[in-house]
Amino acid sequence: MIQIAVMGYGTVGSGVVEVIEKNKEMVNKKSAQELNVKYILDLREFPGDPYEDKVIHDVNRIMEDDEVTVVCETMGGLKPAYEFTKMALTRGKSVCTSNKELVAAYGPELLELAREHSCNYLFEASVGGGIPIIRPLNYSLTAEKIEAVTGILNGTTNYILSKMETEGADFDSVLRKAQEKGYAERNPEADVEGYDACRKIAILSSLMLGKHVDYRKIYTEGITKITGDDFVYAKAMGKTIKLLALSKETPQGAIAMVSPFLIDLTNPLHMVNGVFNAVCVRGNMLGDSMYYGRGAGKLPTASAVVSDVVDCARHQGKTVMCFWDREEAVLADPGQVERAFFVRAKADGREQVSRAFPGGSFVEAGRTRDCGYLTPVMKEKDFAERYAALGDAALGRIRVEG
């Protein structure tokens, strides 16, 4: 029997208890033993909750109970999750988490602590919700040299962009509707500014490179400047606009970035609509493979946490392999990366734009209010300088992927 403590009885934590109960037979079979939730740690009381009697408020009861061998950390945030996780791992209790902030910030340290104490720190739920992606990277694509990871890792922004595309609406109005429906937070900054996707790509990039990618050093741009007009041009080019979180080996070194991109309809990520997430992994033998599913939500995320618990049950006393060293990965200067850009400018700025980016071409979308222009492939840095020089004539610019 595996005794489990759940720390944080919010959406994901209560989902974990629900998944273990509802899929009891399956989960116990896959673990080759019974899983039992012994404690639920939360500051709050839950009168009337079916698991009311398991709720405790003192973390030490978990830490001091030697029967508890697996802890699910579903609190989120750094404090006190970081402290509690270290306490558990130091006592040889495995920790399974959905907390992307903590994994991105302290992943290598906590993995090391787990190794030192022959237990596990697993975080399948921290990226892509219920989509298996961490385990495929660690267990499945082991014969590959991973060259690139490109993901749609935030459901809120993907929902907003999908709606802007299909309804021709502008960012603000779609955001408001998404908030009304509960698809976006009242304070949407972490999603729409790309901070959430940034933590997630930091985790995937670290696993790809085997070294620590500091999320604070990842260039991150959100979707607030994307307009309905941009989608008109995207359509005219046979493309769509997605917020991509990507990490790539380039001749200039590894790059990692979160930004809206124009992508082709042949890119498998183009069909990822609404709140769905997907991660495309390019290996040097396999080429592209893609993992797609629900990137958030109570039960999908909880399912991933419980799959980690099953993994702990299967590997008691043994630390499963995860290559993510403390050594910091050196990222290339994003300014040196080369790509094409789409520029939208005022109608009377046509000449200025074509002079600024010779060798590109105008995108014909039958519009008179503005003009759209596709630059040739050029360095980010050079583009940025010349774009800035357009001054008032410029209405927006979007990176082009591929």
Add this chain to the structure above:
Amino acid sequence: MIQIAVMGYGTVGSGVVEVIEKNKEMVNKKSAQELNVKYILDLREFPGDPYEDKVIHDVNRIMEDDEVTVVCETMGGLKPAYEFTKMALTRGKSVCTSNKELVAAYGPELLELAREHSCNYLFEASVGGGIPIIRPLNYSLTAEKIEAVTGILNGTTNYILSKMETEGADFDSVLRKAQEKGYAERNPEADVEGYDACRKIAILSSLMLGKHVDYRKIYTEGITKITGDDFVYAKAMGKTIKLLALSKETPQGAIAMVSPFLIDLTNPLHMVNGVFNAVCVRGNMLGDSMYYGRGAGKLPTASAVVSDVVDCARHQGKTVMCFWDREEAVLADPGQVERAFFVRAKADGREQVSRAFPGGSFVEAGRTRDCGYLTPVMKEKDFAERYAALGDAALGRIRVEG
């Protein structure tokens, strides 16, 4: 050091040697030890091949060499692969295979033999080429009750259907071109009649149900009767036609089937074009997740075999879990399954069709040569009877998914 023998130096076998050599650093790191190909078993000689000196013709040299702990079976077919695999497992040598025929026919027996001798029988490469699907089912979706698995599991037929759709061409002419390009075999029966997909869905169904699904009991229909005309109607309905291999829990029991289906453009499988494969897995907590990539080819398939070798290296002396009992799964009578059907009939058969399937509707595609009709949801058995009664008026029928 893990000493490996490769049995069968054809496309996949030579790919295995190539992947181990090219990605040596990565593969050794992920295995936490060095992998070395000691023997290559084949009937042929390979003069001038860089691994010529490893080529042997006597399987006993592998079996009698205690240093060899992992065998890659990339011979294909049942004979002598079945015998050789049993010999290896009985000696405690793990076997990693790409051989779907053998896995579908003798999977549970060989898994049992591996358990008895504390080694492993792994077959990631047998389904979906390089797409990780076996391991996600066995290791990742462990907190799910899997309710359905639906796949595009054959690249040749998917390539043909994609071409028929985009070029409006008929089956025969596209097949001929595919054969010229090497995308289809000179004897294409195993692909176009669905036999290849049938073996693969038998394997996935068995893993889903934990019991043995006999591939000979899976209803299997190929794509030879699909015409360019069908795609005109598919488009008018906002659908496309795919050869699906599926396995589902239904109120009538589990069903498994290979057949062309009309699917909606909202189905994530609709965008799987050309030689790509994908598997959509529905879990009771996670909902739909999808795994997409190259379903065939030398290096992708070899990469999957090598990932199995890495798994063996990580679990020496230990059998990793795989739930696939010898007990045969009871499949429901396919005739009792309910769904809608698309019927194409002669233009003067309109009245006959609408009388045969009351409650359906004609599909307007601006055609005069024939007519298209969508039946209401009905039992397969009832449909088959009434469709047969249409006689010469009927030109074809396709199942509708979802």
